[in-house]
Amino acid sequence: MLQLPDGRPARAAWPLSDDLLHLNHGSFGAAPASTLATQDALRAEMNAAPVRWFAGLPARIATARVAVADFLSVPHHRLALVPNASAGMSAALSAVDIPTGGEILVTDHAYGAVVMGAERRAPVHRAHVPLAAGPGEAAAAVIEAFTDRTALVVLDHVTSPTARLLPVAAITAAARTRGIPVLVDGAHVPGLIDTPLDGLDCDYWVGNLHKFACAPPGAAVLIARDGARLHPVIDSWGSAEPFPSRFDVQGTLDATAQLTAPHALTEIEKLWGWQRVREHAEELAAYATARVASAFTELTGEDHTVEVGMPAGPMRLVRLPGTLGAAPGAPDALRARVLAELNAECAFSTFGGRGYLRLSAHAYNTPADYDDFATNCVPTLTAWSRALH
Template identity: 55%
Template sequence: MIRADLTTAPRPLLLADGRPAAAAWSLDPAVRHLNHGSFGAVPLEAQRVQQELRREMESNPVAWFPHLPQRVAEARSAVAGFLRVAPQDLAFVPNASGGASVVFGSLPARPGGEIVVTDHGYGAVTWGAERLARRWGGTVRTAHVPLDADAEEAYEAVTALMGERTGLVVVDHITSPTARRMPVERIGEEARRREIPFLVDGAHVPGLIEGPLRGLECDFWIGNIHKFGCAPRGSSVLVARSEQRDQLYPLIDSWGAEEPFPSRFDSQGTLDATGYLATPAALGFIERTWGWPTARTYMRELADYAQRIVGEAFAELTGCPPPVDVGMPVDALRLVRLPDGLGGTRLEADALRERASRELGVAAAFTSFGGTGYLRLSTHVYNTPADYEFFAEHCVPAIGEWARTTSPEGRS
């Protein structure tokens, strides 16, 4: 039986009235929610704000939409303050991939140009880069960055592929499949020196890193507020701080098309923008209740604890080494290696996620990198040590059994 180690397990966060933090969310208590990093979770306070906004919208749509751009502009100004960027540099987009699509669709043609990405990139963004390269009649060059690469090694791997034909560099700030940071600050300096446009995919960053663009040289930066920022889903941002932003247009041409960046993004036809408008409420709830520094510290300490006890449970059961050497680890995200034969491809990892939900009652993330499967642990303020103790005690044995009994042909 897994027991809490009071010397390393952080004390769970509580609401002001003494209730568990989870009481501020509407998450199903019958499920262990261990994968905040994929789709986030919206606190009830922000849900109520969005519901009231939707009620207002539906009560008089003709009055709602003409004034919507001004309200969107006010909301993005608040989000810009949270990210420590200028409001005139930030536009709302539906998600980080949508922000990347804006960049890919707006860059001028570069016949025969090359795009540099890494093998840690998010699939949808990498596919978008490949599609852009095909339109250019060029190619995508993929930098291999070992999982345990430190900042210097990762920097060298990416910059070694930059050349005269490079028309764009795309690097994750925090990687999705491997839960590590990339040295985007140094890469950005080199890209700027070479005058190569640089797109940073910061999908997981808002809420995890304070002032994430401080000291970062990049032409474009995208981030999901609906992940660790707990905003309603579909609330993301595109930050553009160089002259390149004048080329950016939203995915939907609407009546703001002739406005400058970012105002042209504030008007998107009849798009439901209530998620954008409710985003400040979500960010403010965390700030008022615990403060973002306290929330980040708790998420980091809980992730450390979760990785240790789950990793040790797997090691005891299967002999897999418990620690995974990640070169630049991230607060709130950790990797634990799965038993051999499980999750070695993206499709196999996705199948494990579905099976764990169906058979074990847990919402967990499974990823793959270099043919190896991993459990990606993800924490937030509503999680407790007991969540991960449950996983170690009840789920690890079941996953170990899956590894022993599943044939390659029937691998889940």
């Protein structure tokens, strides 16, 4: 268990409710209390002198994005700050030329909102990647789906519904040889993977800073090999500026999350170090899945472990019993019901006709969180499953 310098558990650094089990850092993240206090101070400054604030905001955003670029080990001129990964995806999708008859290739693990954005640009073709596929098999499944109509590949670095890595380096290298641009959705990646763009030959890469990196919601990155064609989704007075400066001016958006993101990055490093947090979270996620899967098995007699070819460190899957969570729309309904009736913040997904619980771990989590879920929530979920039949 990670501790603060004064001996208190790491959880004390977060203002998370003691009335809930927080097992879903992967969806919306959670910012430390000190980072939120920094954001509150910035908001107070903004509201005290709005004219001064917005006049000086572009320079402050430029300073913040340099700090974030250094954290991700990417050149400063390649990185822009955006409100969230979806805004970055929308900007990148708008920048790519899609010829008549062209298609966008995604995998069947792609995030639903990203697929909807791609479908607005062109017909979408899905490559099937088996959940248990290792790097070679997964890469081949995507590369073999390239056709003469493939105008863009949209690829998850870490998949949201299935909590697995994809072999993005191998796939982007193959796409480069065929002249196919690649947009990588790294929504979960900043903080989770050290230097995530090393060896990655993609045209565009987006990632949220509010997930594993612990910034407040409203901060994300858009990284480009060449940003000349990229424009923010909000046209404002910075439109005539070059990339990435044009992204520093987006009207009257509350940019305090972007300005606060460097504080979150340095706070975690100061308290424990990012590498230690990654190791803690991965070890804890492995314990969590084994503990929860075993609890389900004791009640159902079935194997609830999930073979994932490239597991994504602090996010792991457990198979739900029966058809629980498997129907369209069921994961969101189940998330709401578990929160309302079991006081647990969890993520659920469906893939290949099966329902899954996606567990996350971060610095503030402990084995007791997952023991609590196994003891108090698993029996109810099993009962809900039996009631469906």
